[in-house]
Amino acid sequence: MIQKTMAAAALAAALVAATPAAAQTEIQWWHSMGGALGEALNELATKFNDSQKEYKVVATYKGSYPESMTAAIAAFRAGQAPHILQVFEVGTATMMAAKGAIKPVYQLMKEQGEPFDPKSYLPVVTGYYSDQQGNMLSFPFNSSTVMFYINKDAFRKAGLDPNKPPRTWKEVLAAAELPVHVVASLTEVGTLELSCRSRTTDHRWRLEFRLRDAPGAGPAPAGEPALVVDAERVEEAVATLRAAFEGGDDPVTLGRRLEAALGAGRDAWPLPAIRTLWDALLPLEAARGRSPEHEARWLNLAGFLLRPGFGDPNDEVRIGRLWRVLSASEPRHTRAAQCRAEWWNLWKRVAGGLAPRQ
Helix, strand or coil, X not given: CCCCCECXXXXXXXXXXXXXXXXXXXXXXXXXXXXXXXXXXXXXXXXXXXXXXXXXXXXXXXXXXXXXXXXXXXXXXXXXXXXXXXXXHHHHHHHHHCECCECCXXXXXXXXXXXXXXXXXXXXXXXXXXXXXXXXXXXXXXXXXXXXXXXXXXXXXXXXXXXXXXXXXXXXXXXXXXXXXXXXXXXXXXXXXXXXXXXXXXXXXXXXXXXXXXXXXXXXXXXXXXXXXXXXXXXXXXXXXXXXXXXXXXXXXXXXHHHHHHCCCHHHCCHHHHHHHXXXXXXXXXXXXXXXXXXXXXXHHHHHHHCCCCCCCCHHHHHHHHHHHHCCCCCCCCCXXXXXXXXXXXXXXXXXXXXXXX
């Protein structure tokens, strides 16, 4: 009987390993060939099975290469390993180290008295699947070859000769080089947009800087310790907000009243306090319709309290909520110059937190 161990080998290795018996001997072959390659593999097994009656190769597709190897390892531990396992190059080291789980192909051939010359294969193949003594541990079955395609129209558009494509990786890198200009433009929300524009073609690539995710991108340490505002003062400031937008207090002078409630000028307000105020301000958005003064003050505070759009763990959620509320609308009082100005100031202040799709 064939030894019930895994071998990173091909069909021929198992066929010579099976000892003839009175009944037909099944040889389990697990592989990762799908599609047309799988059909070709099954055809090989079928042709062999039809050529004789002593052995039957059962070719079984077990998924991707990692999935096949994982399944085979589990089967070996359960004492139900396949006779042959197709292993990809990344799993070669794992199989080589799995002593007792595999049967090296050079030993298999020697024990069965089958002629086997590793020199029949390309040296790069032989070397990859051999141990330090030059003994081949697995049997080469298939090899993938990298195919390099070019788009001739794209080559011409890029100023390259499609009839002289690059033949080495160094030539590929050289062909990929393109002289560019750095172009800056001011967006509608008041931010600076940088792009690279080709000097030889009409291509243009926008440059994006994800400062929020950069290591050490937090605010620089200040010379003075950050202001700490008592919870009672923050609650008083929230009540002041509501009195202006839900009650009858003057929205124009709201800023001074908030400074009095928090006991500090607005530029000194700490991040936790201003984000708490923003959370209280958003539900008051409907008050924008009361008057141009209410809308201008609401827009002014909405941008100021959420600037620069990041810095607090919940700012991404806040930006999303603000976007859903305002992105499909415009200033309620379109004829009021102050409202239009505060509208754009709001988006300019929170632009750092906007996602590319926003």
